[in-house]
Amino acid sequence: MELPDPVPYAVPGFIALVLVEMVVARLRDRTRYEPRDTLTSLLLGLGSTLAGALSVGLVYAMALWVWQFRLFDIGYQWYWFVLAFVLDDLSYYVFHRSAHRVRWFWASHVIHHSSQHYNLSTALRQTWTGFVSMGFIFRLPLFLIGFPPAMIFFVAGLNLIYQFWIHTEVIDRMPGWFEAVMNTPSHHRAHHATNPRYLDTNYAGVFIVWDKMFGTFEPERADDRPHYGIVKNLGSFNLLWAAFHEWIGIAQDVWRAPGLRAKLGYLVMPPGWSHDGSRDTSETIKAQWRVRLDGMADGKNTDGVR
């Protein structure tokens, strides 16, 4: 069965909404957008589309190869689409969590987090190296179950479209029932934040219930406003640096690392891990933050200064 790619149909809507959000930013807070940041995000998005077009054939071929070993024959009735959408979102959660916890996958995903702004153009800041990092392996179990590749790629497109609108500061909170079940701008703002409280939380694509089920949910708080970006912000609008900086970092670390165990660690351990413990991971950052919070609660100066 032939199914259309829904994403191209959504692109005019993406552009229109970016324009609307820019006008809102002009009226409310001009710092929500920055022309060079927007240009970088959109060019990274365009590059990602190109990279995807080059690799889609191979990914589809791999999906078909796995599908021939399927456990069940699943048809194209509407309810299978619904189930495919839900399970595809679960596979996205697993992928996304890995993309933040395994440096190999993070090297590809970091592009999406490299902007210090949070607006609809940030949603389009996508990876150029998704195929290299092999992020598609997380969807392979769906083909093994028996979902046709065309169906999975269709619902994955819908998932991508859903995730566009949550990249905004214009919307504060959605209705309570919606916030409870769905991923929303509020939940995803926390995900993009570098505040220690929010590091490595809210990995959901469409349904926030996955984070609640697997213990990675953190609600956005008014007293801890999100600061966006990555722990070590780039400080540069260089397109190639944004696309490849973490891969370069991995290559340098692996080259310099003493021994095979350390070399492997720089590939598969969480971002920030180092063989001598000299760098900050999200765990050490959270630990330092908790010490500081405890110190403030006890009325002590955590610097040891009196």
Place this chain on the structure above:
Amino acid sequence: MSWTQLGYSFAGVIALALIARWLRLGESRIASVAQAREAAEQMLAGFVAHDAVIGTDGGAALVAGNGTIAVLKRHGARIAARRLIAPLALSQGIEGVRIETGERLFGSVLLFGVTDAEVRAIEASAGRPRDVVVTLH
């Protein structure tokens, strides 16, 4: 994706960026010492800000911390930071002091209107032992 689609997409990207510029989005500055100190603590894990000096154009700042120094620069409408250790590599010019970060893509940071002596004072503040009395401004 055809070459025509690619051309239209590229034109669209440029148009959106130009509209953002036309709307004068993204204008900001490091407005105060308090803002610089808060930004340094927020961006650098474990950093506890002491004294700070900001460029008179609001484009950069230097913050003394607990043994290290944070150099901040305006990056778009936000602030980017790096942690440095004294003595800083700097050069005094007519406009102010330029701090070398050692990173080619982050670049050097110009503290507009700041003197060499003010930078050295920040270095001294960062290097103070932890058990001495420090007055925060």
